[in-house]
Amino acid sequence: MGFIGRLFTFYPQKENRVGLSKEQCGYPIRPQPVFAQPKLSSEETYVFSFDGRVCSSLGEVDFPEAYADQNFAVFLQNGEPGAPSLVFRKQVHEKRILPTAKLRGSIFRIPKDKLELLDMVFQNGVSSHRRMTRVLLPFQKENGVMVNTPAWMYQDIPDIWKDKFNYDTQMFRVPGRGQFVPAMLDYNPKFPHIEKYYIHPNNKVASTLPQVS
Secondary structure, three states, rough: HHHHHHHHHOOOOOOOOOOOOOHHHHOOOOOOOOOOOOOOOOOEEEEEOOOOOOOOOEEEEEEEEEEEEEEEEEEEOOOOOOOEEEEEEEEEEEEEEOOOOEEEEEEEEEHHHHHHHHHHOOOOOOOOEEEEEEEEEEEEEEOOOOOEEEHHHHHHHHHHHHHHHHHHHHOOOOOOOEEEEEEEOOOOOOOOOOOOOOEOOOHHHHHOOOOOO
């Protein structure tokens, strides 16, 4: 299997099923459990964790499975073990165009006074921005639409990283050995309107969830 085949898993589909209900996609109707979203206190907030840098020492996991509703381009850094992922809302470099997709991660309930610590970890305002975004939860309403909640999320700034990507593309490298490599794409047939998503190998909470066959 070639380099592209190792990085991406493609699931052939007869039609684009994004935005369609379960009935329209031909999925059997299953009774949905009654969903009661946990209430946050005035001193708490939600943070979406994609690559595992938000951990249980900072707060509680309210939703181990969640999906950032916007589409992103995601790279892993191959230069050193444990380097954080890079999540961009737009393409970072004209020679490194990636398919955009949602993100699969987890939602943590974080005390607001710990956001400053997270800002330091993610270098908020320097190499990333903390944005409030809509996150989809693994529960569906009667009309098939997924339940959602707002949560903070850290998004990397393309202009900050563009020169590093440009340097990477100018170097002679064996395919797949560059500093920035695409993250793995996957999809979950349980939610047909989530066509595809990126998942990070370091997010043990989200990556170990059982898949629906």
